[in-house]
Amino acid sequence: xxxxxxxxxxxxxxxxxxxxxxxxxxxxxxxxxxxxxxxxxxxxxxxxxxxxxxxxxxxxxxxxxxxxxxxxxxxxxxxxxxxxxxxxxxxxxxxxxxxxxxxxxxxxxxxxxxxxxxxxxxxxxxxxxxxxxxxxxxxxxxxxxxxxxxxxxxxxxxxxxxxxxxxxxxxxxxxxxxxx
Amino acid sequence: xxxxxxxxxxxxxxxxxxxxxxxxxxxxxxxxxxxxxxxxxxxxxxxxxxxxxxxxxxxxxxxxxxxxxxxxxxxxxxxxxxxxxxxxxxxxxxxxxxxxxxxxxxxxxxxxxxxxxxxxxxxxxxxxxxxxxxxxxxxxxxxxxxxxxxxxxxxxxxxxxxxxxxxxxxxxxxxxxxxx
Numbered sequence: 001x002x003x004x005x006x007x008x009x010x011x012x013x014x015x016x017x018x019x020x021x022x023x024x025x026x027x028x029x030x031x032x033x034x035x036x037x038x039x040x041x042x043x044x045x046x047x048x049x050x051x052x053x054x055x056x057x058x059x060x061x062x063x064x065x066x067x068x069x070x071x072x073x074x075x076x077x078x079x080x081x082x083x084x085x086x087x088x089x090x091x092x093x094x095x096x097x098x099x100x101x102x103x104x105x106x107x108x109x110x111x112x113x114x115x116x117x118x119x120x121x122x123x124x125x126x127x128x129x130x131x132x133x134x135x136x137x138x139x140x141x142x143x144x145x146x147x148x149x150x151x152x153x154x155x156x157x158x159x160x161x162x163x164x165x166x167x168x169x170x171x172x173x174x175x176x177x178x179x180x
Numbered sequence: 181x182x183x184x185x186x187x188x189x190x191x192x193x194x195x196x197x198x199x200x201x202x203x204x205x206x207x208x209x210x211x212x213x214x215x216x217x218x219x220x221x222x223x224x225x226x227x228x229x230x231x232x233x234x235x236x237x238x239x240x241x242x243x244x245x246x247x248x249x250x251x252x253x254x255x256x257x258x259x260x261x262x263x264x265x266x267x268x269x270x271x272x273x274x275x276x277x278x279x280x281x282x283x284x285x286x287x288x289x290x291x292x293x294x295x296x297x298x299x300x301x302x303x304x305x306x307x308x309x310x311x312x313x314x315x316x317x318x319x320x321x322x323x324x325x326x327x328x329x330x331x332x333x334x335x336x337x338x339x340x341x342x343x344x345x346x347x348x349x350x351x352x353x354x355x356x357x358x359x360x
Contacts, residue, residue: 011222038342042191042311047227131222132344156336162218162344164312165336 010107013039014054014130014161016121016151019093021179028096029180030173031136035166036097039134040104048106055097055110056124057090058117087112118154125159133159138180139167190287193219194234194310194341196301196331199273201359208276209360210353211316215346216277219314220284228286235277235290236304237270238297267292298334305339313339318360319347 017032028036044051094110101108113120125133137152152165168180197212208216224231274290281288293300305313317332332345348360 011225043223045191045227045230047225047230050225050227156345162346164342164344166342 010050010052011132012052012054012128012130013043013132013134014056014121014125014128015039015097015134016117016136016155017055017057017093017097018117018136018180019057019089022174028093029136031138031166031168031180033136034168034172035134035136036100038166040106044104044106048104051106053097053101053106053108054128054130055094055108056121057093057110057112058120059086059090059112059114060117061114118151118158121151121155122158122160125155125161130161133161133163135163135165137165137167138173138177139170190230190232191312192232192234192308192310193223193312193314194236194301194305194308195219195277195314196297196316196335197235197237197273197277198297198316198360199237199269202354208273209316211318211346211348211360213316214348214352215314215316216280218346220286224284224286228284231286233277233281233286233288234308234310235274235288236301237273237290237292238300239266239270239292239294240297241294298331298338301331301335302338302340305335305341310341313341313343315343315345317345317347318353318357319350 015032015035017036018029020027020029039053044053090112094112098108098110113124121133121135133155135152135155137150152163156163156165174180195212195215197216198209200207200209219233224233270292274292278288278290293304301313301315313335315332315335317330332343336343336345354360
């Protein structure tokens with residue numbers, strides 16, 4: 001029996017990716033890298049032409065401003081340069097994943113949105129209609145979750161497509177498990 | 181860059197499958213068939229040699245006995261024949277999926293366990309350590325969920341591997357959405 005694959009189209013996997021929260025670690029978060037590696041190793045494998053990865057990075061306006069508590073904003077240009085710096089950080093993050101896809105030979109797209117991560121991700125699922133959403137998770141206990149919230153739990157409940165949550169393995173967790 | 185796939189081993193996907201609850205429909209449930217079709221079309225695709233599907237059917241002892249309220253059990257043999265009949269139904273279910281895998285050319289294993297579906301599935305995940313657990317879901321609203329419980333929600337929280345829940349599409353739902 002033939003495997004029926006609609007119109008021979010590729011499987012489009014949307015991945016929500018985030019920056020590391022660890023100081024001096026201006027790269028992809030541990031859980032984002034884990035989710036990416038798992039997706040390549042377990043799902044895409046060597047069948048690279050059958051998949052397309054879509055990377056979405058959501059920048060949270062409030063949190064981004066937090067680093068700049070000691071900065072002085074005297075003109076609209078100061079805000080603009082802040083926005084540009086955030087944008088550069090986000091682009092750097094996406095560049096990491098796009099470069100890895102390019103090396104592996106799997107096609108991809110990447111973009112940045114601003115807003116509340118969990119809501120933006122679910123909104124983008126509705127808009128781009130991927131076959132699958134992959135989100136990394138810190139794998140926190142219930143007590144830690146209360147304070148940081150979890151994007152993954154919200155997406156599992158509300159995203160309009162199947163969702164895989166990839167938990168960070170215990171040996172990858174940093175000293176403070178809320179970091180990522 | 182090479183895609184590192186540990187030891188060239190296959191991706192092992194465990195699927196929890198159940199019988200249809202619809203009368204006169206002694207086959208796989210709508211959500212189980214939906215989860216299987218989705219997994220083949222979106223994940224396995226034509227890369228059949230890279231995956232192995234593991235089918236687990238959990239028979240619930242109490243529910244199985246429910247059909248037999250009007251039966252009279254006069255000897256241990258009566259129970260034995262009931263057990264055998266249940267076993268035959270379970271084997272028929274697994275035969276459906278094993279036959280489809282055989283036609284598609286993807287390797288598989290299938291087995292039956294008795295007990296509470298959600299607990300048995302999580303226990304089997306611990307025992308066989310699949311790369312991924314796929315469970316179908318009726319996609320019920322919160323009100324309907326209270327009465328039927330959901331295996332998928334429990335597995336997403338407790339299974340020690342990544343989990344995908346495949347919701348039944350609205351146009352596949354039977355007249356009573358609690359049926360499957």
